[in-house]
């Protein structure tokens with residue numbers, strides 16, 4: 416049976432991401448499903464694609480030191496081949512440098528024959544000169560330094576510096592360039608966390624309990640967990656620890672009427688159902704009708720019966736919820752995803768600072784629209800997986816000014832166990848480098864009159 420070179424497959428995927436803005440996970444899954452890449456090469460393909468996307472700016476910076484032409488002026492094929500070669504030679508212990516260079520040059524002979532000599536020369540001189548690579552001076556040009564050294568857009572490193580200062584921003588930049596942890600949540604409607612860990616252990620999966628989430632389990636590998644029998648039996652779902660904390664701050668109770676306004680694919684919807692012991696009503700809505708199927712599938716798998724799904728634009732009035740006053744509303748808002756860029760590294764290169772302002776307009780419109788659907792005394796939780804103040808505190812502040820019937824509740828006295836994860840203003844904000852989970856924000860707003 417024929418096989419495919421994983422480096423060639425990685426090149427093809429990176430090319431499509433550059434040209435079409437396709438998502439890496441979908442392209443990798445598609446390639447692997449063809450079963451033309453075997454054994455350890457399957458892991459190598461994933462590592463090459465994600466590694467190059469995560470380290471792209473650093474790889475270009477290194478190329479720039481050994482090429483007369485600036486990396487952004489190079490032909491796309493040549494730039495991608497050099498990124499692949501430098502990534503293997505500098506960041507992959509499992510590939511000897513000689514193999515990294517030779518394999519890349521062989522690929523170049525096939526894909527960009529006229530540039531094969533140039534690629535060979537750059538890779539070999541980069542290897543010889545690896546100890547002399549220079550980066551911008553962190554004291555003089557901290558944003559440029561973090562951007563080149565840890566491979567992030569410079570406007571983003573500038574934002575981190577403003578929020579955290581150099582030392583902390585450097586720790587964040589380091590964490591954001593690493594692969595993320597792989598975390599699941601036990602479906603406590605069917606099994607306790609300890610029991611599930613025992614079961615996973617018997618299946619040969621090594622794991623540890625999460626530090627903060629009571630139902631979270633961190634797996635020490637990210638293999639195909641959805642193929643495990645325990646997944647099919649609905650004993651767990653995949654969800655980052657930060658995302659597992661948001662529903663806890665909402666405190667939904669048995670028998671409540673709950674609106675999950677931006678619900679797909681349903682990670683938090685199903686956790687809310689768990690917290691309600693599968694009793695009450697959850698209206699799970701999303702503007703994207705196709706994604707509602709994912710919520711229903713997960714509910715079926717986890718044995719959740721109290722969720723009804725609707726297509727709804729949460730930023731404008733809807734007939735679907737016209738008659739209802741809710742005890743709890745979750746707004747897990749559409750956002751930039753700046754807190755999860757290590758999971759979707761391709762996305763960080765597509766975002767612009769102006770996106771944050773635009774998103775904040777939608778986020779505010781969703782809050783404004785949903786305010787009236789909450790009962791007096793009820794709680795609305797506003798959450799994002801963004802680290803940006805523009806999408807978080809600024810949206811909440813603006814909402815509170817316009818809606819004096821709401822007040823922000825300080826999470827620290829209500830949840831003393833999570834106080835170390837809260838900001839000075841009593842909002843939840845997690846950071847990958849400090850807390851070992853994704854970057855996340857949540858504000859608990861109570862309707863007082």
Ligand SMILES: C[S@@+](CC[C@H](N)C(=O)[O-])C[C@H]1O[C@@H](n2cnc3c(N)ncnc32)[C@H](O)[C@@H]1O
Pocket residue numbers: 658676677678679680681682683684700701702703706727728729730747748749750777781
């Ligand atoms: C952060 S994701 C939600 C994740 C989900 N809560 C979970 O835990 O699995 C944001 C969702 O908001 C949806 N969305 C975007 N704009 C919306 C709008 N105007 N009204 C309702 N949903 C919207 C997107 O389709 C996306 O599924």
